[in-house]
């Protein structure tokens with residue numbers, strides 16, 4: 227197996243988060259700071275905790291991933307980013323009410339030192355928010371240039387060798403792919419023509435990041451990097467991109483239970499999923515336009531895993547419904563219910579019920595850390611364009627039209643680990659040994 231040439235992880239890695247004052251971003255940053263001070267445990271993070279088997283099972287070699295894969299050190303991470311509210315990250319994290327005050331106070335000085343850069347924001351794309359810390363009205367092209375300047379300034383001021391940009395901002399309203407997205411040339415013409423209807427702010431951030439050589443991670447279900455124009459740009463600039471929509475709660479469970487039904491050839495008649503959550507994300511998703519983007523992202527999973535075309539008698543007629551209800555008292559502590567109507571021997575019906583009392587940002591934070599470190603690794607490996615080996619982390623993995631996305635969590639996990647083995651020049655495993 228040919229070893230991939232990996233550039234050293236030396237120097238500072240700038241982590242610029244879009245929506246840096248949000249619940250996910252502030253929980254990710256505060257948590258990472260507390261892990262590196264030795265006061266918190268990185269539970270849920272593959273890069274920090276997981277091992278990787280090398281060689282045959284009887285060789286008993288299970289080093290930690292971070293011991294054998296050249297990842298950036300947590301001490302080298304420098305955090306920053308943009309938000310439409312100007313409070314510093316300590317204040318933002320207190321407002322988000324995810325982490326306890328005592329946990330935030332332990333890293334208060336470092337959180338207070340992070341102040342958001344004014345954002346590129348357009349209320350037509352997020353109806354429920356009224357931003358006050360935004361860049362003055364300008365054309366889409368000009369705003370993109372300003373974001374590039376922000377990235378360059380951050381890189382210089384913090385002495386960063388490399389930058390990763392991650393979207394953890396609100397979900398934008400659903401927009402379909404249009405001709406302006408189909409090639410880089412068409413997209414750049416639309417930028418110059420200030421086509422605000424087809425270029426939401428998220429595309430300005432992605433275009434700016436990729437142009438500056440920074441990998442871009444799309445944590446929300448926005449169309450953004452899921453268009454040929456961005457793949458072309460990422461290919462031209464040799465920059466990795468990945469997305470979209472972190473797979474954290476209900477969909478994580480769906481991508482574990484669906485393969486179970488399929489491997490046992492159990493049928494499925496219906497899957498009803500409903501949630502209550504009361505954070506700002508819930509408020510944004512209460513708007514039908516933003517919910518539609520999320521709904522599309524959540525719905526595709528079951529069909530791709532169960533292959534109704536191949537198994538029409540088992541999965542040809544599934545009723546799949548997803549609901550998200552904004553319910554303020556729950557704050558970030560989402561509750562997700564699933565009612566699953568399954569079918570067994572001779573067509574006899576059965577039911578499965580799942581009640582997941584989770585914490586949205588606690589589930590998302592370790593994914594953010596892993597995605598930042600793996601995207602930086604991909605950059606140093608010279609990988610460019612869509613990083614399908616990171617599909618493990620996403621509800622709706624970005625893919626070109628000629629590829630079928632993999633949704634099964636355990637297949638995704640195997641692909642991720644085999645990619646890491648390839649990077650370090652170890653044989654990939656077929657798991658039969």
Ligand SMILES: NC(=O)c1ccc[n+]([C@@H]2O[C@H](COP(=O)([O-])OP(=O)(O)OC[C@H]3O[C@@H](n4cnc5c(N)ncnc54)[C@H](O)[C@@H]3O)[C@@H](O)[C@H]2O)c1
Pocket residue numbers: 244245246247248249250251308309310311322345346347348352355394395396397427428445446447471472473474475505506507510586587589590
């Ligand atoms: N927590 C999870 O489990 C999970 C899972 C999948 C996806 N997501 C997505 O992650 C995103 C963040 O979730 P959250 O709970 O932190 O939400 P949040 O509302 O707490 O944070 C979003 C932040 O983005 C800011 N923002 C909005 N538009 C912006 C723009 N154009 N530029 C800069 N900042 C902007 C908001 O001011 C806010 O601070 C959402 O899109 C959510 O759907 C979260």
